[in-house]
Amino acid sequence: MTVTQELSAPLFAVIGSTGTQGRSVIKALEESTKPYRIRAVTRDTSKPASKALERLGCHVVEADVGHLESLRAAFTGATYVFLMTNSDYADQSPDFDHEYSQGKNQFDAAFAAGVDVIAWSGIPSMKKLYGGKGKVDNFDVKARITTYARSLTSPSGIKPKIIDVQPGAYLTNYIIRGPPRPSPTDPNAFVFGLALPPGASLPVIDMEEDYGKYVVGPLEWALDGDKGRWVDIETVHAAPGYITPLDMAEAFMQASGKSVTYAAIPDEQLYGFMQSVAGARAAGCLVEMYKGIREIGYYGGDDLGPSNRHLARPARTFSEALNARPEAIKRIFEPEA
Known part of the structure; x- marks a missing residue:
C-alpha cells in the first residue's frame, strides 16, 4: 500500500529516516496492508535522500536528536514513533554518555508529545548477560536508554507502549x-x-531489507485489531x-x-x-x-522463533x-x- 495523506490514517514518525534503519522501517510501512501517514524525521531536508522520501509521499521534517524541542515538534500528533541512536566511536565521553543523552531526548520528547506506541532500536546488555563480569559499551548504552525509557511516567498518566526491537x-x-x-x-x-x-x-x-519488518509486523500484531486491545510485546529479536x-x-x-x-x-x-x-x-x-x-x-x-511469528513476510x-x-x-x- 502506498503512503497515504488521509487524515484518518495513523501518523508514524520515523527518526533516522534517510539511514539504514529508518529507511527500512519506512519500506515496511509502504508494504503494509494498512494505511499510514509517514513523518520522516531527518537532520537535513535538502539532501537527495530526503527529497526521495518527499516523492514517496512522506512529510519530511528536520529535527536534531540533541535538541529536545525540535524532537517534540516532530513527534506532535504522531500515534507511533520509531527511535534510534548511532554509536559515534570518535566520541570519547565515558560509557557513550553523549549517545545516552540523545536517546534520552528522544524518549522525553515522545512521552511529552503523547504518542501511543514507541518502537525503539535497542540492544541487549552484555554487562547484564555477563552477570556483571564484562560489558560492551556500545551495547550497554542502548540498554541503559531502554531502562530509562521504561522508568518514565507520562504527563497524561497513560504511558506509551514501548517495543525494544533489537537488531542482530x-x-x-x-x-x-x-x-x-x-x-x-x-x-x-x-x-x-x-x-x-x-x-x-x-x-x-x-538490515536494509528486513529490519523494518520486525518493527511494523509485531506492532501491528500487538495492536490486535480484531479485539481493539494491546497484546504486550516488550522485546523483539530482529534476526x-x-x-x-x-x-x-x-x-x-x-x-x-x-x-x-x-x-x-x-x-x-x-x-x-x-x-x-x-x-x-x-x-x-x-x-x-x-x-x-x-x-x-x-x-x-x-x-x-517468537520474534519471527508476527512478521507479515519472512525475513x-x-x-x-x-x-x-x-x-x-x-x-x-x-x-x-
Whole structure:
C-alpha cells in the first residue's frame, strides 16, 4: 500500500529516516496492508535522500536528536514513533554518555508529545548477560536508554507502549571491504574469518531489507485489531535465525562458486585490523562483543522463533540475502585487476 495523506490514517514518525534503519522501517510501512501517514524525521531536508522520501509521499521534517524541542515538534500528533541512536566511536565521553543523552531526548520528547506506541532500536546488555563480569559499551548504552525509557511516567498518566526491537549482526558487516569479508588466498580460493569458533551461533539480519519488518509486523500484531486491545510485546529479536560461521562460509561458497573455508580469527588480529580502520574504541567494542557471543550468545541464546511469528513476510536467511546481492558477491570474489 502506498503512503497515504488521509487524515484518518495513523501518523508514524520515523527518526533516522534517510539511514539504514529508518529507511527500512519506512519500506515496511509502504508494504503494509494498512494505511499510514509517514513523518520522516531527518537532520537535513535538502539532501537527495530526503527529497526521495518527499516523492514517496512522506512529510519530511528536520529535527536534531540533541535538541529536545525540535524532537517534540516532530513527534506532535504522531500515534507511533520509531527511535534510534548511532554509536559515534570518535566520541570519547565515558560509557557513550553523549549517545545516552540523545536517546534520552528522544524518549522525553515522545512521552511529552503523547504518542501511543514507541518502537525503539535497542540492544541487549552484555554487562547484564555477563552477570556483571564484562560489558560492551556500545551495547550497554542502548540498554541503559531502554531502562530509562521504561522508568518514565507520562504527563497524561497513560504511558506509551514501548517495543525494544533489537537488531542482530548486520549482513553488511560481512560483505564490506576487508575482514571479516572473505579474503583470497588465490583466484579461486578464499578464507572467511570471525573471532568465533566454527560452530558458534550468530544472528545475522539483512538490515536494509528486513529490519523494518520486525518493527511494523509485531506492532501491528500487538495492536490486535480484531479485539481493539494491546497484546504486550516488550522485546523483539530482529534476526531470522542463528547461523554458524561454518555455514556462513558455505553460503559464500554456494553464492560465488569459489572455494571458501573458515578460519577463526584471534582477538588480537581482529583488534589490530579494526583499530587501523576505525580506531581503538571501535576495535575494543568489537572484540568485547565477540567475547560475549562466545561466552553467552548475542541474545543470551534466546529463541528467535517468537520474534519471527508476527512478521507479515519472512525475513531473508543469510543465503537468500547473499543471493540477492550479486553485485556484492562479484566485488568480493571477482575483484578488478
